[in-house]
Amino acid sequence: MDKSGVNNLAGKLVMLSLTMFGFGYALVPLYNVFCDLTGLNGKTGVVSSEVAEKMEVDMTRVVTVAFDTNIREIPWEFEALEKKVSVRPGEMGEATFVVTNKSDRKVIGRAIPSVAPTQASVFFSKTECFCFDEQLMEPGERREMKVRFVVDVDLPQRYSALTLSYTFFAIPNQGKVAVEDKELFRSRI
Amino acid sequence: MSEAVSHEEHHDDHDHKPSGIGRWLFSTNHKDIGTMYLIFSLIMFFIGGAMAMVIRLELFQPGLQYVDPQFFNSMTTVHALVMIFGAVMPAGVGLANWMIPIMIGAPDMALPRMNNMSFWILPFAFTLLLSTFFMEGGAPAGGWTMYPPLVGQLGDGFPFLIFAVHFLGISSIMGAINIIATVFNMRAPGMTFMKLPLFVWTWIITAFLLIASLPVLAGAVTMLLTDKFFGTSFFIAAGGGDPVMFQHIFWFFGHPEVYILILPAFGIVSQILPTFARKPLFGYESMVYATASIAFLSFFVWAHHMFTVGMPLTGELFFMYATMSIAVPTGVKIFNWVATMWRGSMTFETPMLFSIAFVVLFSIGGFTGLMMAITPVDFQYHDTYFIVAHFHYVLVTGAVFALFAAVYFWIPKWTGNMYDESLGKLHFWLSTISVNVLFFPQHFLGLAGMPRRIPDYSIQFAEWNQISSIGGFVFGVSQLILVWVVIKCVRGGEKATDQVWEGAEGLEWTLPSPPPFHSFTVPPQISDASAH
Amino acid sequence: MFVKKLRNYIVCAAVSLSALWSTSASAEYALNLTKGVTPISREVYDLHMIILYVVTAIGVAVFAVMFWSILHHRKSKGAVAAQFHHSTVAELTWTIIPVLILVVMAIPATKTLIKMEETTSPDMTIKVTGYQWKWKYDYMDEDISFFSSLNEESNKIRKGESETNVMDHENYLLDVDNHVVVPVKKKIRILTTAADVIHAWWVPALGWKRDAIPGFINDNWTYIEEPGIYRGQCAELCGRDHGFMPIVVEAVTEPEYLAWVEKMKTQPVEINPEKLYATHCSTCHQANGQGLPGAFPALAGSPIAIGPAAAHIDIVLNGKPGTAMLAYGPQLSNEELAAIITYERNAWGNDVGDVVTPEDVQAAR
Structure with a gap:
């Protein structure tokens, strides 16, 4: 048997397995690119306001965008001022969300957006958004946050209603956080 | 090469083996390591089986009787990990260790010391995994798929689970490298690739699947580890990560893994059917190509395990079509096996019986697999007992039955003694009947709406669960017959001839039974005419 | 000899199996x-x-x-092997x-x-949120929101606390306290998401299931044609009580639905400490407050439950990170939390005697 041949081949196979380990990690950015292209995980796109303003407006139809708010393990109140708005594709839409820190502590939160149906999320872009940024709220602070968005004219005809959902999470490791207001999330048991 | 070997021949004579415990601890001999793998996997088969018995006992009737729901979840989780990584995979590697060198006319595996290491990592890794049962927070209970965020709720056992998976992966990758290096470098002169026995072929392809997919799993579980302890947010939505991404990465490994479990079984059956039909394997080349294309396709179908996470339509359609296409090469294999039996001169010793049962019952598992490929219907089947029935048909009556067949087929070669044929037949009939009583009703349960991984159920599911449990207990007890047969065969019995089976062909059957400790130290010459 | 014996056993087993078959043949089989x-x-x-x-x-x-x-x-049979x-x-x-x-x-x-x-143009939208281990339903257009968890009787039976034989409880593990009431012949869009881990919302009669994933929102739709009660379960392993968070959809005619909406909007929230404890706490800490040794701590005699109220309120409000103890602050109102905490401090031999008020809870938030 050719010992160097064996070692050579074994070395290559070890390299292959290390490469595949790296590939596992490479799947993370690949996945994000793939999601941007296909809307796989319902995350939305971002466009500059110049691009958005130059978009052609489709006057033939109206799309309803409903707003949904969620909070997880964070002592804030989080609401959309309007429950839904109607926009024409290509037209700039706007929504205002109100966040109130109900606790007596400084709390940092971060909002994650999600659009349903997921297939439509590629056609939904924001020019201005508070999402993904860390938001520091002083005790008792109330703040209005705006989202400006545009629905692409290429949105397939079959989608006439979209939902834009935000979930505010507490940034991990900033001490204990909790609680939301009873009026908003009272359970009827 | 031949010069060096003939020189060695003088002092490294036949059956000159080390004695005592050192023979096993430091073994570099492919036959001894193969034996250790097989014994290890048999032990793990019973540990995993005991957990299955706990599951079936709790599900015997509605209401919670014996175990806490959390412990029940640990049972299903660890049962899967033990059976997949502890029983079926090591058994396949053990058979490869024993058979590949003597099938291709090689004196040993190409990397014998690595071979020793890759085995001894296994008991170590399973000690890590099973020790979690005694820890605060208990054993893993979030399913063998380890989906976050649930897996993060595991207590002290969490890092042990991750490192156990790492070690199991390293062990399998080393085994796979060894197999590829052996087959590529150590074939006897004249043993071309298209003359390799099909078992060797399926193992080469399996080995490549292992090397390509297990590191991805290692990466995924490493991300779980850093998410929990080092502040990364790969899968944490709060940090901008995506829990569904874990499922994508996991199943990118997970689907090839399924074929890692089943391809060696295809190889085994492709050795046994021609032997007992006394007729060459039908369509050898198309078998090789079908195996390779199944392996290739397995990297493009992963998302069919997660149709319900909410993918865009185009994604669902792609994965539906890709999954359906796997039915084609799999069908080719089934048809070729039937054509191999057609107009043969068959006898029905235990290995043949298990192989025939494999063809029928694996096909049933394949049929239900095709049903689940239809995405809109999978929205109903997903995560129900229909799925449980499906993958136990392919893995128990598929992979495990083929492993039983392999043991009966080759044990006369390994020990030099024939096994007790009537006990073997008893094992076969009891297993085959009970396994169907065990798993067939689970199709009904799933269709009627019983989710998987639940410790208790509504009374409408009571009857079939009871029947299934009875089948499970009988199947579990029947496996003791296998142990009995093996022990009896090792201790003695009718002496086996070199060829053992009348229709057996191939290099391994030219060696004495049992083969000498060092075999093919002088490589045999393969003539152009000899068949695979 | 042995083989013969075993053969007898097999015959026995087969006979008893077929007996089982015939006795239960009267039961309705769903195949x-x-x-x-x-x-x-x-x-x-x-x-x-x-x-x-x-x-x-x-x-x-x-x-x-x-x-x-x-x-x-x-x-x-004398067959000679062909060689093709x-x-x-x-x-x-x-x-x-x-x-x-x-x-x-x-x-x-x-x-x-x-x-x-085709989730487009729905007549109404319901958001379903999975919790460990209950569901929350938000009627997006009606401002109705409630939790739905395993029915009390089923819960008692599975814990062995009820006299009822499990076989006598018709919808064992498939009944809940609050039904999801929906109108028939309306296109209902159902959004799914989760608060903690991944769950899956599944009612077989509607024809699909869909994962509920924290931080993400999935949509689906249904159009129920016949009034009736349709039962389902969580289909994605979500921890210890995954098997005990059923779903009950009650489809009614439009007038009945409107009446239900009216009732939900006007009825006051009922506060029953024992029931609240059974719904939210007894899964882990058990109805007798003894917990499960090694897994969940006992509340009876626990230093927190009989110590200062502040620590007790804190752990219930904020949970204990790294354990199964969730933060209940976001789920329950001050009134409900106060009722639960007071109950815990004065049950199973705990006799602190104090009363935690909703104001105390609000102050701790």
Whole structure:
């Protein structure tokens, strides 16, 4: 048997397995690119306001965008001022969300957006958004946050209603956080 | 090469083996390591089986009787990990260790010391995994798929689970490298690739699947580890990560893994059917190509395990079509096996019986697999007992039955003694009947709406669960017959001839039974005419 | 000898098995997928039946050939093995025919799948949020929001705290305290998400299930044609009590639905400490407050439950990170939390005697 041949081949196979380990990690950015292209995980796109303003407006139809708010393990109140708005594709839409820190502590939160149906999320872009940024709220602070968005004219005809959902999470490791207001999330048991 | 070997021949004579415990601890001999793998996997088969018995006992009737729901979840989780990584995979590697060198006319595996290491990592890794049962927070209970965020709720056992998976992966990758290096470098002169026995072929392809997919799993579980302890947010939505991404990465490994479990079984059956039909394997080349294309396709179908996470339509359609296409090469294999039996001169010793049962019952598992490929219907089947029935048909009556067949087929070669044929037949009939009583009703349960991984159920599911449990207990007890047969065969019995089976062909059957400790130290010459 | 004995056992087992079969034959067996009550669920059922017939037909054909061969081509019958090992025509045939069958199968499957994704223009929207281990329903257009968890009687039976035999409780583990009431013949959009881990919302009669994933929102729709009660369960492993968070959808006529909406909007929230404890706490800490040794701590006699109220309120409000103890602050109102905490401090031999008020809870938030 050719010992160097064996070692050579074994070395290559070890390299292959290390490469595949790296590939596992490479799947993370690949996945994000793939999601941007296909809307796989319902995350939305971002466009500059110049691009958005130059978009052609489709006057033939109206799309309803409903707003949904969620909070997880964070002592804030989080609401959309309007429950839904109607926009024409290509037209700039706007929504205002109100966040109130109900606790007596400084709390940092971060909002994650999600659009349903997921297939439509590629056609939904924001020019201005508070999402993904860390938001520091002083005790008792109330703040209005705006989202400006545009629905692409290429949105397939079959989608006439979209939902834009935000979930505010507490940034991990900033001490204990909790609680939301009873009026908003009272359970009827 | 031949010069060096003939020189060695003088002092490294036949059956000159080390004695005592050192023979096993430091073994570099492919036959001894193969034996250790097989014994290890048999032990793990019973540990995993005991957990299955706990599951079936709790599900015997509605209401919670014996175990806490959390412990029940640990049972299903660890049962899967033990059976997949502890029983079926090591058994396949053990058979490869024993058979590949003597099938291709090689004196040993190409990397014998690595071979020793890759085995001894296994008991170590399973000690890590099973020790979690005694820890605060208990054993893993979030399913063998380890989906976050649930897996993060595991207590002290969490890092042990991750490192156990790492070690199991390293062990399998080393085994796979060894197999590829052996087959590529150590074939006897004249043993071309298209003359390799099909078992060797399926193992080469399996080995490549292992090397390509297990590191991805290692990466995924490493991300779980850093998410929990080092502040990364790969899968944490709060940090901008995506829990569904874990499922994508996991199943990118997970689907090839399924074929890692089943391809060696295809190889085994492709050795046994021609032997007992006394007729060459039908369509050898198309078998090789079908195996390779199944392996290739397995990297493009992963998302069919997660149709319900909410993918865009185009994604669902792609994965539906890709999954359906796997039915084609799999069908080719089934048809070729039937054509191999057609107009043969068959006898029905235990290995043949298990192989025939494999063809029928694996096909049933394949049929239900095709049903689940239809995405809109999978929205109903997903995560129900229909799925449980499906993958136990392919893995128990598929992979495990083929492993039983392999043991009966080759044990006369390994020990030099024939096994007790009537006990073997008893094992076969009891297993085959009970396994169907065990798993067939689970199709009904799933269709009627019983989710998987639940410790208790509504009374409408009571009857079939009871029947299934009875089948499970009988199947579990029947496996003791296998142990009995093996022990009896090792201790003695009718002496086996070199060829053992009348229709057996191939290099391994030219060696004495049992083969000498060092075999093919002088490589045999393969003539152009000899068949695979 | 032994074999003979074993044979006897097998016969015994077979006999008892068939006895079991006949005694329970009177019970209603569900062997097949439900047809469901929506247009989609019927299409799904039809697809299921088509593919089932196709694979059965293929199976019968292949196995018939195989068993014919096994019967006739055996050595004991003097069969002599042929030596053919290849036939391009045969191999091409059994490659091409399956391809054609698959293409034919793919067409209706694709059509149904496209229909299932048509979530557009709903008449109403319900958001479903999975919690460990209960569901929360938000009627997005009505401002109605409530939790729905396992029915008390089922919960008692599974914990062995009830006299009722499990077989006598008709919808054991499939009944909840609060039904999801919906109108028939309306297109209902159902959004799913989760608060902690991944769950899956599944009612077989509606024809689909969908994962509920924290931080993400999935959408689906349904159109129920017949009034009735349709039961389902969580379908994605979500921890210890995954098997105990059922779903009950109650489809009613439009007037009944409107009356229900009116009732939900006006009825005051009922506060029953014992019931609240049973719903939210007893899963882990048990109805007798003893917990589960090694897994969940006892509340009876626990330093927190009989110590200063502030620490007790804190742990219930904020949870204990790294354990299964959730933060209940976001889930429950001050009134409910105060009731639960007061109950815990004065039950099972705990006799602190103090009363935690909703104001105390609000102050700790």
